[in-house]
Amino acid sequence: MIPIQLTIQGLYSYQEKQTIDFTKLTAANLFGIFGSVGSGKSSILEAITFAIYGKTDRLNLSGDNRNYNMMNLKSDELLIEFIFETGKHQTAYRAVVQGRRNSKRFDDVKKLDRSAYQREDNKWIPIEPDGLEKAIGLSYDNFKRTIIIPQGQFQEFLQLKDTARTQMMKELFSLEKFELYYKVTALESKNSARKQNLEGQLQQLGEVDPELVKKYKEQLDQLEKELKDLAAKLIGLQKQEEEWKQLLKLTEKLTETAKTLKQLEEQDPEFKKLEETVINYELCVIQFKHLLESLQLSTTRIAQKEVQFQQDSEKLKKEEAEIKAIAKMLEEIKPAYEKR
DSSP: OEEEEEEEESBTTBOSOEEEETHHHHTTSOOOOOOOTTSSHHHHHHHHHHHHHSOOSSSOTTOSSHHHHHBOTTOSEEEEEEEEEETTTTEEEEEEEEEEBOSSOTTOBOOOEEEEEEEETTEEEEEOTHHHHHHHTOOHHHHHHHTOOOTTOHHHHHTOOHHHHHHHHHHHHTGGGGOOHHHHHHHHHHHHHHHHHHHHHHHHHOSOOHHHHHHHHHHHHHHHHHHHHHHHHHHHHHHHHHHHHHHHHHHHHHHHHHHHHHHHHHTHHHHHHHHHHHHHHHHHHHHHHHHHHHHHHHHHHHHHHHHHHHHHHHHHHHHHHHHHHHHHHHHHHHHHHHTO
16 A cells, blocks of 8 residues: 555644645655654554544544544544555545534534545546455554554564464465465365276276277277268258258148138138229219219309308398488488478
8 A cells, every 4th residue: 555645634633634745755665754752643644544444443442432532622523535556556545534523512523424435537436435445455453563553562463373473464465375285285185086096997997908909999990980971871861851841831831821812712702892892983983073073162152152142131231221220310300401
């Protein structure tokens, strides 16, 4: 694992946001974090551990009040953002931890939310936080033993039992692929059993007789010749079988066609009747179509004239009523006109 960048805010003594650029330090392939007691060295290492694994051995190990203990007393929020590269192709990963303090209760720090991302095509793709441990290839305990050794625990690292030390070395350096003892033993045992089986079969055959071998060879040649003849015969029979299948298909098709023809012949009277009807229809169309069209046109015109006549009649009645009204008015004013 190669650290790239670490951002801390509100963690222990880091009240303000601080960003550490490891690229300048890792350029020489070796660096150290130095400082006096209480300067914040352990906080940096703990921030990295907590971002990757979501746990730490510092302060409250049980986790009952860990969130409150980790957050700076003058801060209302906590942020850890750690970017690193790991793997054969140096794939970049990003771990983020965020948390806030309850505004109404000072000692109530909400759950610290962890999220993880993997860089693909210059984009951060979300992944499960557990994927960070798989990417690094170290468990939490072995990470502490190799990457971060707590103060006073180096002796414990040296005094690990053989099983724990062997398991840790396997995990660190991927030594499982070189553990071949059990595989070689199993393969050797399998080969020995097979060898003994073959030797037993050879003993059952007895001594090799050249004359008998020659005889068996002649029999083998004869059998191979017969086999070739049978193969050629089989090819001929397969060809004949294919021809018979084609003939069977044609026969079935002929039977189906004959059946269809019979059905059509049974429907012939209906077709003839329908043909006669069509002929009569065409004859009627030729003889009477123009008369019918003329009749329809005349009927349309008559209807139009009747509508026009109705409109004119109503208009005439209206005008007659107006004439009567004017004549009445004339009769009324006529004596006055004559006496003028």
